Amino acid sequence: MADSLKPTPLLEQHQQLNARMMGFGGWNMPVQYEGITTEHQSVRQTVGMFDISHMGKFLLQGNNLRQQLQPLVPSDLSQLEPGQAKYSVFLNEQAGIIDDLIFYFEGGTESGVETGKLIVNASTTAKDKAWLLKHVSAEAIGFEDVSDSHVLIAVQGPDAIATLQRFTPIALTTIRNYRHQSGTILEQPAWFARTGYTGEDGFEVMVDPETGKKLWQTLLDAGVTPCGLGARDTLRLEAAMALYGQDINDTTTPYEAGLGWLVNLDQGEFIGMDALKDQQQSGSQRKLVGLQMQGRHIARHDYPVVVNDQEVGIVTSGSFSPTLGKSIALAYVSTALAKSGTELMVLIRNKPQPAIVVKKPFYRRPKL
Numbered sequence: 001m002a003d004s005l006k007p008t009p010l011l012e013q014h015q016q017l018n019a020r021m022m023g024f025g026g027w028n029m030p031v032q033y034e035g036i037t038t039e040h041q042s043v044r045q046t047v048g049m050f051d052i053s054h055m056g057k058f059l060l061q062g063n064n065l066r067q068q069l070q071p072l073v074p075s076d077l078s079q080l081e082p083g084q085a086k087y088s089v090f091l092n093e094q095a096g097i098i099d100d101l102i103f104y105f106e107g108g109t110e111s112g113v114e115t116g117k118l119i120v121n122a123s124t125t126a127k128d129k130a131w132l133l134k135h136v137s138a139e140a141i142g143f144e145d146v147s148d149s150h151v152l153i154a155v156q157g158p159d160a161i162a163t164l165q166r167f168t169p170i171a172l173t174t175i176r177n178y179r180h181q182s183g184t185i186l187e188q189p190a191w192f193a194r195t196g197y198t199g200e201d202g203f204e205v206m207v208d209p210e211t212g213k214k215l216w217q218t219l220l221d222a223g224v225t226p227c228g229l230g231a232r233d234t235l236r237l238e239a240a241m242a243l244y245g246q247d248i249n250d251t252t253t254p255y256e257a258g259l260g261w262l263v264n265l266d267q268g269e270f271i272g273m274d275a276l277k278d279q280q281q282s283g284s285q286r287k288l289v290g291l292q293m294q295g296r297h298i299a300r301h302d303y304p305v306v307v308n309d310q311e312v313g314i315v316t317s318g319s320f321s322p323t324l325g326k327s328i329a330l331a332y333v334s335t336a337l338a339k340s341g342t343e344l345m346v347l348i349r350n351k352p353q354p355a356i357v358v359k360k361p362f363y364r365r366p367k368l
Contacts, residue, residue: 005023005026005027005028006026006027006028007027007028008029008051008053008054009209009212010051010212011028013051013216013217014030014226017030017033017226018033019031019032019033019226019228020228022229024054024122025054025122025124025125026054026122026123027122029051029054029229030228030229031228032228032229032230032231033225033227036228036230036231036234036322037322038225039225039227039228039230039231040227040235040322040323041323042225042227043198043200043225043227043231043235044157044200044235044322044323045158046158046159047156047159047163047202047224047225048156048157048198048224048225048226048227048231049153049156049216049224049227050153050154050226050227051152051153052152052154052197052204053150053151053152053153054122055119055120055125055147056118056120056124056125056128056129057117057119057146057147057150058118058119058120058129058132058144058145058146059115059117059143060115060116060118060141060142060144061114061116061141062113062140062141062142063113063114064112065105065113065115065141066080066105066114066116068136068140069103069136070267070270071135071269071270071271072090072132072136072270072271073088073089073090073091073103073270074088074089074091074262074264074265074267074270074272074273075088075262075267076264076267077103077105078267080103080105081105082105082106082107082108083106083107083175083179083180083181084105084178084179084180085102085103085105085179085180085193085195086102086105086178087102088100088101088102088103088262089248090128090131090271091253091254091270091271092250092271093271093272093275094253094272095255095272095276096250096252096253096272097244097248097249097250097252097253097257097259098124098127098128098131098250099120099121099124099127100244100248101118101119102118103116103117104116104118104119104193106180106182115142117191118132119152121244123244123245124244124245135271149208149209151208151209151211151213152204152206153204153207153212153215153216153219154196154198154202154203154204154205155202155203155204155224156198156200156202157198157201157202158201160200161173161201161203163222163223163224164185164203164205167186167215167218168184168185168190168192169183169184170183170184172192172203175192176194177194177195178194178195179193179194185205185207185215186218188207188208188214189207189208189211190205190207191207192205193205193206197232197235197236197241198235198236198239199235199236199241199361199363200235200365233317234322237318237321238321238323238328238361238362238363239362239363239364240290240330240360240362241361242257242259242288242330243316243317246317247288247316247317247330252288252332253275253279255276255279255284256279256284256285256286256287256288256332257288258287258288258360265277283335284335285334285335286313286332286333286335287333287335287338288330288332289330289333289337289357289360290328290330290357290360290361291305291318291328291330291344291346291356291357291358292326292327292328292355292358293326293327293346293353293354293355294353294354294355294356295327297348297353298319298320298327298329298348299315299329299331299346299348300318300348301316301317302314303315303318303346305331305333305345305346305355306344306346306347306352309352312333312344313331313332313333314331314332315329315330316330316331317329321362328362330360331346338357340359341356341357342357343357344356
């Protein structure tokens with residue numbers, strides 16, 4: 001099985017650390033090193049790093065690039081300034097989510113040529129590429145897929161910026177949240193984005209493979225904890241960040257998924273717009289809510305949510321929260337049951353276990 005999976009350029013580094021590996025999105029990825037809880041707490045309390053080289057990475061360049069991409073997303077790209085990023089989604093005609101993504105706008109020239117990067121999910125990279133190029137030509141947006149040829153390392157946690165700063169002349173604190181900048185690290189070209197998938201502050205750094213290997217080892221020597229997909233999942237769940245393929249997919253809409261804040265119905269035509277207008281008028285039949293289990297039982301993906309033995313929803317993600325010391329979950333339930341404080345049951349091994357609807361996110365990092 002592992003032979004058919006793509007390795008990231010850091011595979012040897014993971015093997016040297018005796019990482020437990022697994023297939024994810026077609027890639028051979030580390031699930032854990034020392035252990036999920038240890039890695040999770042490192043990110044919450046100090047600093048951890050993740051190999052996220054499996055993510056899809058598209059470089060774009062074209063005349064009025066933002067304008068060309070605008071019909072493909074429900075978010076307004078026109079107001080983006082150079083160095084800004086925007087989280088958004090690709091939608092189908094029914095307003096189902098094809099994928100969630102981040103568009104990083106780099107800027108333009110006087111002649112109107114603009115450049116940017118698009119980071120998408122590993123498991124949907126091929127699907128996203130096909131969908132994107134179905135609607136805009138590769139030539140018009142200078143499309144280049146560098147998914148396999150660039151290393152992406154996420155450095156996350158309260159000490160992330162101070163740690164990373166030792167190896168780059170770029171003043172990292174001047175790059176604000178959801179901003180990005182090109183520069184150097186270890187005297188080699190690098191791209192820094194102040195984004196992440198953990199609920200903590202930090203950067204995602206893109207470099208060439210050789211620099212990536214050196215950077216990984218340098219950070220390891222500096223005491224940064226290597227973290228796998230297991231901790232990445234518990235961290236993002238505490239922060240109530242959606243996982244594509246579980247919490248959102250091509251049958252869920254932004255309004256149902258609690259992503260209505262991404263939608264700007266006044267920006268002009270975009271794919272899925274009519275369906276979203278209809279849903280806005282008629283109201284969503286279901287909503288993605290946070291659940292807190294009332295005991296130690298863990299509500300897992302696809303477990304039914306019930307009231308009086310009637311199924312009223314489905315769990316999409318669930319885990320024990322190392323930070324909160326409680327079992328938490330995300331679930332779609334009928335809108336009438338989505339209010340905080342609503343008591344529900346989750347069927348775990350055919351036995352109903354009590355849960356309560358709580359506000360999302362489950363965890364917010366402390367403000368300094």
